Amino acid sequence: MMVCSLELEDRRRALSGQSASTCDGSAGRIVKENCAANSRQAGRWPVNPAGVDALEEEGLNSVLPARSSLLGWNKHFSSGGRNYCMRPIRPSDIELYPAFLDRISARDIKQRFLVARKTFSSLELKRITQIDHDREIAFVVLEAEHEDLAGVGRLCWDPAVGTGECALLVRTDLQGKGIGSLLLRQVVAYAKLKTIGRIEGLVLEENLTMLDLCRKFGFRIVPHPHELGLRVVALNLD
Ligand SMILES: CC(C)(COP(=O)(O)OP(=O)(O)OC[C@H]1O[C@@H](n2cnc3c(N)ncnc32)[C@H](O)[C@@H]1OP(=O)(O)O)[C@@H](O)C(=O)NCCC(=O)NCCS
Numbered sequence: 001m002m003v004c005s006l007e008l009e010d011r012r013r014a015l016s017g018q019s020a021s022t023c024d025g026s027a028g029r030i031v032k033e034n035c036a037a038n039s040r041q042a043g044r045w046p047v048n049p050a051g052v053d054a055l056e057e058e059g060l061n062s063v064l065p066a067r068s069s070l071l072g073w074n075k076h077f078s079s080g081g082r083n084y085c086m087r088p089i090r091p092s093d094i095e096l097y098p099a100f101l102d103r104i105s106a107r108d109i110k111q112r113f114l115v116a117r118k119t120f121s122s123l124e125l126k127r128i129t130q131i132d133h134d135r136e137i138a139f140v141v142l143e144a145e146h147e148d149l150a151g152v153g154r155l156c157w158d159p160a161v162g163t164g165e166c167a168l169l170v171r172t173d174l175q176g177k178g179i180g181s182l183l184l185r186q187v188v189a190y191a192k193l194k195t196i197g198r199i200e201g202l203v204l205e206e207n208l209t210m211l212d213l214c215r216k217f218g219f220r221i222v223p224h225p226h227e228l229g230l231r232v233v234a235l236n237l238d
Helices: 006-014 026-041 093-103 108-112 122-129 179-193 206-216
Strands: 053-057 077-080 082-088 134-144 150-157 163-170 198-204 221-224 230-236
Touching: 006 163, 026 134, 053 150, 082 179, 093 134, 093 150, 108 163, 108 198, 108 230, 134 179, 150 179, 179 198, 179 206, 198 206, 206 230
Parallel strands: 163 198
Antiparallel strands: 053 077, 077 082, 082 134, 134 150, 150 163, 198 230, 221 230
């Protein structure tokens, strides 16, 4: 069953008004296919991150979800004198989201979801944290001391297509410390493991930080074929 993330749903909503025939671009293709899946069920490098002082991989963790593909994806690092842990998202992380979202600026919310949003329902938060690992992975970064959520990197893919869509969100007060770079590196590494051939993303043209980050990771950046003010970023992994 296709479980689409809140992020992707919102990003599709941001593109609503597109006719099916406008969904034929690269990122647009994901939009179209995921829309179809939605209606069916009626019912998301090689770079040394800036500011990161240390990065250490952790071995098996018994608290992780019992999926062998997620074992070994925990990392610890420090930046700006603070310690952080990065690991795959867990359903219990839903508890951390309200405080996390409270500390994200309105501008960052819009850059992440492509539309201004003020609230997120509990159902939406469940969709973010209870994911279908056959089609989606999310890595969270936690402040080690308080276990507060500092950032999330997400990748959703359609196994039949072999293309994924990624998105990042780092808490506004913790940006510029290398967390986004680490999340993107993790997402790319996971995509390679899953033999996903291409990662794409939709980025507002005003979002120079994300575009800069994508450029450093080798993403190709082109204007969205149908939406003014939007860029499609794409990285081939083949
Ligand atoms: C985009 C985002 C994820 C980057 O996360 P981050 O933790 O700040 O990124 P990093 O600290 O790893 O910095 C990566 C690069 O981004 C750029 N960057 C970071 N902070 C920046 C700032 N304040 N101004 C300009 N560029 C900046 C730099 O190029 C930096 O690389 P460098 O310092 O090595 O030169 C974060 O700004 C964010 O969450 N923004 C809101 C949501 C969003 O835009 N998501 C992307 C769309 S899905």
